[in-house]
Amino acid sequence: MKQTGLVIGGGLSGLFCAGFLALLGYRVELFEAAPRLAPVVRGFWRDGWYFDTGFHYTSGLGEGGILARVFRFLGIADALQVVRLNPQGFDGVRFKDGEEFLFPAEVSELRRGLAERFPADAEGIGAFFNQIDRVCNGLPMLKLKPRSVPDAEVENAWRCSLQTVINKHIRDPRLGRLLSLHCLLHGVAPEHVPFAVHAGVAGLYYRGAHTLRGGGERLVEVLRATLLSLGVNVHCNAQVTAIKLRADRSIDGVCLQDGREFVGRHCIATLHPHALPGLLPDKALRPIYIRRLRSLQSSGSACCLFGYPKRAIPQLEGRNLYLEFDSANGQAPIYLTRGSGEAHSGVIAICPEVETDWNIPDYRERKRQRLVEIQQAIECHSPNLARDICWVDGGTPKTFQRYANAPVAGLYGAAHCLDQVNPQPRTRVEGLFLAGQAVVAPGLLGTALSAFWACQEMCGDQRLREGLMTCQ
Numbered sequence: 151m152k153q154t155g156l157v158i159g160g161g162l163s164g165l166f167c168a169g170f171l172a173l174l175g176y177r178v179e180l181f182e183a184a185p186r187l188a189p190v191v192r193g194f195w196r197d198g199w200y201f202d203t204g205f206h207y208t209s210g211l212g213e214g215g216i217l218a219r220v221f222r223f224l225g226i227a228d229a230l231q232v233v234r235l236n237p238q239g240f241d242g243v244r245f246k247d248g249e250e251f252l253f254p255a256e257v258s259e260l261r262r263g264l265a266e267r268f269p270a271d272a273e274g275i276g277a278f279f280n281q282i283d284r285v286c287n288g289l290p291m292l293k294l295k296p297r298s299v300p301d302a303e304v305e306n307a308w309r310c311s312l313q314t315v316i317n318k319h320i321r322d323p324r325l326g327r328l329l330s331l332h333c334l335l336h337g338v339a340p341e342h343v344p345f346a347v348h349a350g351v352a353g354l355y356y357r358g359a360h361t362l363r364g365g366g367e368r369l370v371e372v373l374r375a376t377l378l379s380l381g382v383n384v385h386c387n388a389q390v391t392a393i394k395l396r397a398d399r400s401i402d403g404v405c406l407q408d409g410r411e412f413v414g415r416h417c418i419a420t421l422h423p424h425a426l427p428g429l430l431p432d433k434a435l436r437p438i439y440i441r442r443l444r445s446l447q448s449s450g451s452a453c454c455l456f457g458y459p460k461r462a463i464p465q466l467e468g469r470n471l472y473l474e475f476d477s478a479n480g481q482a483p484i485y486l487t488r489g490s491g492e493a494h495s496g497v498i499a500i501c502p503e504v505e506t507d508w509n510i511p512d513y514r515e516r517k518r519q520r521l522v523e524i525q526q527a528i529e530c531h532s533p534n535l536a537r538d539i540c541w542v543d544g545g546t547p548k549t550f551q552r553y554a555n556a557p558v559a560g561l562y563g564a565a566h567c568l569d570q571v572n573p574q575p576r577t578r579v580e581g582l583f584l585a586g587q588a589v590v591a592p593g594l595l596g597t598a599l600s601a602f603w604a605c606q607e608m609c610g611d612q613r614l615r616e617g618l619m620t621c622q
């Protein structure tokens with residue numbers, strides 16, 4: 151008889167877990183609290199424009215990339231159209247004084263472009279990118295392999311910050327800004343993010359960035375259809391309120407808010423780790439582990455503007471654009487994107503936000519003020535660009551928190567930062583595993599990797615790894 155795998159949370163992590171488990175022969179029950187799957191990446195439509203809120207671009211979709219393998223293994227690759235962002239510049243940066251820089255999707259080209267622009271730092275640029283490459287190549291999580299012989303450089307890269315490495319190699323502050331720009335992809339400031347995390351995230355983007363036609367909505371729909379065809383039971387409006395344990399403290403099943411109960415000896419929780427202890431009986435987890443989960447810091451959050459283009463915007467054709475401000479005034483870069491870049495793709499502007507607690511009495515007024523400030527910052531930085539966009543709405547950290555049904559705000563859930571130990575996929579409760587951005591890495595790639603590690607641990611053999619490695 152098939153074993154039952156219970157998956158809590160129907161975001162991307164949960165969808166990937168459900169697919170892997172079904173292919174490994176489990177009978178799968180997937181529970182999502184929201185009315186529809188993956189509310190964060192699904193995005194929304196307004197007046198004929200599609201706003202791809204939670205997914206704009208990713209690494210790992212080039213030939214042989216990890217996500218490309220995952221898509222093939224799950225049988226969704228043919229239903230998705232991968233779009234390569236402009237290889238001459240997948241991300242553009244415009245400084246306030248008008249200088250522009252493009253990030254080409256080829257590390258050697260990027261190094262050359264930076265060395266031409268910052269000749270005095272040419273040697274440091276080489277050293278920085280060599281280090282990014284070595285650490286990125288040495289990360290076991292990206293090779294889908296357990297850590298074997300520890301690599302001293304990779305181990306050190308978990309203990310030092312991106313800023314430390316930049317300070318060591320780079321003198322020009324503007325170059326330093328360019329090299330820390332992609333912190334927006336993990337939501338941790340350069341002085342707090344372990345160099346290993348930044349190398350694993352940004353290092354892969356430097357090798358090529360892709361998006362999907364139809365954006366996050368298409369990905370979710372294709373995943374959903376595939377899960378149904380694999381026999382996964384998908385339950386929406388299904389908030390898990392408790393994880394039941396047997397007397398021997400192994401998993402027995404889950405209880406839903408509507409009173410239904412499901413039995414199963416294996417469970418993967420993909421929700422924010424802060425929420426996990428509240429689902430388990432007292433003493434199921436050690437107090438020190440609970441403290442560790444609850445003290446995990448959040449990744450940075452953001453306010454966001456949604457608008458539509460009044461005419462074609464060349465700076466956002468096949469690429470994204472970062473507006474860089476002088477560091478002196480404390481304004482973080484504002485990131486603009488049209489996601490999958492289709493005719494109906496709306497413009498999204500994301501502005502990192504220091505204030506994450508937006509549960510305040512005058513929320514509506516504060517939100518209005520903040521969105522006006524961001525709009526003005528864009529107008530002041532790039533008036534011509536601003537004239538081409540009609541802003542229609544916006545969101546705050548509270549908006550994203552509500553969409554993710556998360557206990558705290560953070561674009562990428564719990565952060566990966568220095569001086570904190572993130573949870574492993576296996577927990578002390580027999581049969582209970584963790585997946586999600588807190589476990590391995592942030593973003594779409596992080597959700598797929600975390601699902602891989604949780605399912606691999608659960609099935610206890612190498613079938614999943616072997617299956618993925620043979621998928622080209």
Ligand SMILES: Cc1cc2nc3c(=O)[nH]c(=O)nc-3n(C[C@H](O)[C@H](O)[C@H](O)COP(=O)(O)OP(=O)(O)OC[C@H]3O[C@@H](n4cnc5c(N)ncnc54)[C@H](O)[C@@H]3O)c2cc1C
Pocket residue numbers: 158159160161162163164181182183184187188189190191203204205206207208388389390391420421422425454500550553554555556560561562586587592593594595596597
């Ligand atoms: C503005 C923004 C832009 C982004 N841009 C990108 C990008 O360009 N590229 C990229 O790779 N990533 C991007 N991301 C990150 C990406 O969206 C996330 O990696 C991804 O959505 C995380 O999926 P998840 O399943 O781990 O978490 P979530 O999507 O948060 O899923 C967790 C799910 O669990 C459900 N849940 C919670 N509690 C319960 C419960 N008790 N019972 C049942 N269900 C429960 C929630 O409703 C939720 O749907 C962006 C995120 C944001 C917010």
